[in-house]
Amino acid sequence: MADPPVDVSVSRDATPSVLAVVVAHHPGEWFDETLESLVTQDYRRLEVLVVDAAGDPALVPRVHAHLPGASVLDAADTEGFSAAADAVLDTDVDPAFLLICHDDVALAPDAVRLLVTEALRSNAGIAGPKLVEWDAPDRLQHVGYVVDRFAAKDDVVEPGELDQEQYDAVADVTAVPSACVLVRTGLFRTLHGFDPQMTFRGEDVDLCWRAQLAGARVLVVPDARVRHREQLPDRTGVDDVRRTRARHQLRTVAITASRPELVLTLPLAFLLTLGEAFVALVTGRIGQVADVLGAWSWNGRRLAQIRRRRRELRSITRARHADLRALQETGSVRINALVRGQIGREGFGRAGQGLASAARTGTVRIAAIGWTLVALFVLFGSRKLLGSGVPAVGDFVAFPGSPGDLWSEWWSGWRDRDLGAPGAGPGGLAITALVGWVLGGAVGLTRTLWVLAPLAVGLVGAWRMLAVTGSRRAQLGSLAAYLIIPLPWAAVATASIPGLYGYAAAPWVLSGLLHVQAASPHRRPHGPWRTLGRGGAGLGIAIGLTVAFAPT
Numbered sequence: 001m002a003d004p005p006v007d008v009s010v011s012r013d014a015t016p017s018v019l020a021v022v023v024a025h026h027p028g029e030w031f032d033e034t035l036e037s038l039v040t041q042d043y044r045r046l047e048v049l050v051v052d053a054a055g056d057p058a059l060v061p062r063v064h065a066h067l068p069g070a071s072v073l074d075a076a077d078t079e080g081f082s083a084a085a086d087a088v089l090d091t092d093v094d095p096a097f098l099l100i101c102h103d104d105v106a107l108a109p110d111a112v113r114l115l116v117t118e119a120l121r122s123n124a125g126i127a128g129p130k131l132v133e134w135d136a137p138d139r140l141q142h143v144g145y146v147v148d149r150f151a152a153k154d155d156v157v158e159p160g161e162l163d164q165e166q167y168d169a170v171a172d173v174t175a176v177p178s179a180c181v182l183v184r185t186g187l188f189r190t191l192h193g194f195d196p197q198m199t200f201r202g203e204d205v206d207l208c209w210r211a212q213l214a215g216a217r218v219l220v221v222p223d224a225r226v227r228h229r230e231q232l233p234d235r236t237g238v239d240d241v242r243r244t245r246a247r248h249q250l251r252t253v254a255i256t257a258s259r260p261e262l263v264l265t266l267p268l269a270f271l272l273t274l275g276e277a278f279v280a281l282v283t284g285r286i287g288q289v290a291d292v293l294g295a296w297s298w299n300g301r302r303l304a305q306i307r308r309r310r311r312e313l314r315s316i317t318r319a320r321h322a323d324l325r326a327l328q329e330t331g332s333v334r335i336n337a338l339v340r341g342q343i344g345r346e347g348f349g350r351a352g353q354g355l356a357s358a359a360r361t362g363t364v365r366i367a368a369i370g371w372t373l374v375a376l377f378v379l380f381g382s383r384k385l386l387g388s389g390v391p392a393v394g395d396f397v398a399f400p401g402s403p404g405d406l407w408s409e410w411w412s413g414w415r416d417r418d419l420g421a422p423g424a425g426p427g428g429l430a431i432t433a434l435v436g437w438v439l440g441g442a443v444g445l446t447r448t449l450w451v452l453a454p455l456a457v458g459l460v461g462a463w464r465m466l467a468v469t470g471s472r473r474a475q476l477g478s479l480a481a482y483l484i485i486p487l488p489w490a491a492v493a494t495a496s497i498p499g500l501y502g503y504a505a506a507p508w509v510l511s512g513l514l515h516v517q518a519a520s521p522h523r524r525p526h527g528p529w530r531t532l533g534r535g536g537a538g539l540g541i542a543i544g545l546t547v548a549f550a551p552t
Contacts, residue, residue, distance in 0.1 A: 016096030016120070017045045018112055018182075023084045024103040025053040030134070030229060033106050035066035043112040049093070051075045053084035080199025081178070089193050095185055102179045104229035106134070114224040115182040118170055125187045125216025126208060128176025129224035130167070137227055138163050144173035144220035146329040149261075150269050151205055151249040154329055168222040174327045175208035176218060180226045183207075187216055190316055195251070197305065200232060201241065202248030209256045212327075215318035242288060246273075246295035254299060255309045258321045270296070274435075278457075278545075370476045374459060374483055381489070382452055389444060390451050394495025399447045403436030406443070431549075450549075454504035455488050461507030465514075482507065497549065505546040512542055 020038055024031065038048055048070040050063050055076030063070050075087040085100050097116060101107075111129055119127045131142040140161045145153040153175060156167060178194075181204070191210050194203045208218045233241065250269065257265055273292050280288035299306065379386070392398040400406055406429060436446040462482035466474045491499025 015045045016116060017047070018043065018097045018099055018116060019088075019093055019095040019185075020046060020048045020099040020101060020112075021051060021085060021088050022048065022101045022103055023051045023053055023081055024056070024059060025081075025084075026056055026235075027059075027103040028235075030106075031062070031103055032066065034101075034103060035063060037106040037108075039066055040109045041107065041112045042109050043116065046099075046112055047071075047095070049073055049088065049091075051084050051087055053078060053081075078196075080196070082194035082198050082200075082203045083196040085178075086193035086196055089189060097182055098185050098188055099180070099182050100178065101181075102228070104134070104231070105131075105180050106227040107180065108225040111180075111224040111226055112182075115221055118219060118221045118224075119182060119184070122170070122217060122219055124219040125184050125211050125214075126176065126218045127182045127221050128173075128219070129180055129226045130163075130220070130222040131177060131179055131226050131228045131230075132163060133160075134227045134229040137225070140167070141228055141230065142177050142179075143167040143222055144171065145175040145177070145205065146327075147174040147205055147209075148329040149253075149265055149325065150272065151202065151209075151252040151256075152245075153205055165222075170219055170221055170223075172327060173208075173218055173220045174212075174324075174329075175205045176220055177228075178204035178207070179228045179230070183211075184216070187211060187214065190214060192312065195248075195255075195309070197251065197302065198248045199244065201244045202252060206248065206252045206255070209252060209324065210313055212324050213256060213313060213317045213319050213321070243291040243294065246292050247298045250295045250299050251302070251306065254306050255313060256324075261321060367472045367476060370479065374479060377483065378455055378459075382455075385448060385452065385492070390448055391495075395497035396451060396495045399432075399443045402443060403433045403446070406436060407433040451492070451500065454500040457504040458488065458507060459483060461504070461511065465507045465511045478507075501546050501549045505542050508542040 022034065022038075027034070038046070048063075048067050050059065050070060050072045052059050052072055053075050055074065060072050063072055073087055073091065075084045078084045078087060081102070088098065097119070099112060099115070107129075115127045115129060118124065128144060130140070133139040133141050140157040140163050143156050146156060147153045156173075191207065191214065193207075195206050198206060212218055253265055253269060254262070273296070276292050277289045280286070280292070390396050400409060409429060432446060432450055435449065436443055459479060459482060463475050463479045466478045469475075485503070488500055488503045490496075491503065
């Protein structure tokens with residue numbers, strides 16, 4: 001990439017100054033170790049600024065007990081990590097580098113020196129260390145991130161993977177965690193710091209993307225080691241991981257993507273959201289539905305901010321968007337998590353491990369091969385429908401010329417089947433119209449999906465129905481058995497929408513019944529009423545959606 005847009009170069013003969021900015025919010029007993037790790041740094045031009053994000057009166061004496069020369073900045077009027085870290089921009093400090101840290105990290109004695117040395121050698125704008133587990137420093141936590149086009153991040157390492165120096169090469173990455181990040185001060189000011197609307201989670205991806213568009217390199221320097229607790233939900237008592245990540249991922253895309261990319265990426269992101277919401281609905285995870293769909297309304301209320309930040313970013317953009325895309329993960333981290341049955345059970349940071357790395361285990365390789373064969377079988381069997389379109393016969397009625405006409409047909413109260421008759425239009429028409437709008441008015445493609453999507457939904461349901469067993473072979477057996485049932489192919493041959501959507505709903509309804517009955521292995525430690533409520537909600541939603549598309 002090109003050099004950063006501002007002159008922040010430092011002579012290699014001089015030792016550049018570094019200001020460690022530690023954002024503290026009622027830290028626990030571990031904070032003493034955090035401060036002590038800064039005391040023991042072997043980098044001689046290091047100063048420390050602790051940002052008090054909570055107005056803690058006990059923080060100043062605690063800091064000065066370890067670092068008498070450190071400064072403490074009151075930022076109690078800010079909300080979240082990003083705004084508190086940005087408070088340094090309101091001061092007159094002007095070091096060559098800022099080392100921005102959480103209050104739950106402990107740096108190895110040579111960490112700052114190694115980060116600065118590599119940043120100077122490689123002319124990097126941002127550099128991040130290797131993060132390891134706080135209580136098990138031989139276990140890797142993060143070694144940079146790979147990120148897909150939807151701003152969903154994926155770890156390079158496996159959860160709990162042993163550190164055997166297998167990732168110790170310096171590398172360009174899409175993003176590094178904000179737990180400990182070295183950034184050139186001039187670059188940080190040019191970018192106006194973190195996005196203050198991103199209180200927690202996703203602010204690191206947003207900052208690194210904007211830095212790369214401004215022409216800066218983002219590196220991971222694994223020789224620099226930092227221990228990290230990473231227990232934010234336990235500290236705040238609020239588990240809002242899914243909600244904040246969904247909001248901030250969408251905001252990052254809306255701000256950083258070019259206009260041509262937005263035309264493709266936003267509709268794809270919306271389809272992913274609908275797919276995730278559908279799976280959450282039929283499995284009774286109502287909170288997840290609200291989180292992923294609410295991300296769109298949350299960002300919609302902030303369109304003026306997004307437009308302003310896009311203008312600001314456009315004025316400093318020096319690199320091509322294609323250069324940024326070259327570093328990104330292909331495909332979708334969220335789809336990987338969904339296929340592996342992890343969305344809704346844990347955060348994307350753990351759930352989003354790629355299928356390629358997961359395929360190191362034999363059972364996952366078998367599952368991948370099985371799904372590939374199933375996909376080829378379905379595509380081969382549907383080749384005429386995909387190539388020539390779905391004929392207008394039986395229940396496969398012809399669609400009007402545009403999604404707007406489809407919406408009007410649902411609203412009009414007239415049914416076009418056979419000779420036509422008055423009657424309320426099924427809710428599936430409205431959903432189909434919305435899908436048509438998302439697909440840019442491609443009514444033919446929408447109609448093909450209307451017929452073929454139930455096949456995929458039914459097969460996914462058969463696969464996930466036995467996910468609770470933890471056995472990939474059991475899931476493959478369920479998938480294969482459901483695939484050879486002749487019902488969907490007979491439904492296609494006779495142009496029967498009820499047959500297709502009944503096939504799609506059956507495994508989800510059966511799974512819901514098993515959850516309601518708390519039958520093994522579907523029994524959950526939630527208590528009978530919560531189990532009944534979640535299972536009953538999922539069961540009702542599955543039946544309701546089926547009736548919406550196939551009311552007869």
